[in-house]
Amino acid sequence: MGGAATLCLGRKQVDFMMRLCALFLCAALAGCTEFPELAVHETAAAKDAPYPSLIPIEGTVAPVATDTTIPGADSLRARADALRNRTP
Numbered sequence: 638m639g640g641a642a643t644l645c646l647g648r649k650q651v652d653f654m655m656r657l658c659a660l661f662l663c664a665a666l667a668g669c670t671e672f673p674e675l676a677v678h679e680t681a682a683a684k685d686a687p688y689p690s691l692i693p694i695e696g697t698v699a700p701v702a703t704d705t706t707i708p709g710a711d712s713l714r715a716r717a718d719a720l721r722n723r724t725p
Contacts, residue, residue, distance in 0.1 A: 646654070
């Protein structure tokens with residue numbers, strides 16, 4: 638007689654099981670997709686092209702600006718110092 642009561646799942650358990658089934662279904666469907674062949678789009682000229690030469694990174698990166706002054710930053714710093722030095 639108590640068998641029916643043991644088969645009853647709580648609401649959280651049912652939600653978890655449904656989400657788990659949905660996740661499994663999405664993963665299974667994603668595994669069935671066909672990806673295009675990338676080698677088909679490769680031309681003979683691309684196959685025979687030489688490997689590109691490498692260049693140092695220093696010549697490719699723009700210099701960082703050292704002047705990072707923000708308008709009003711001095712007054713903000715002075716205000717922050719005044720607040721830090723204030724006695725409670």
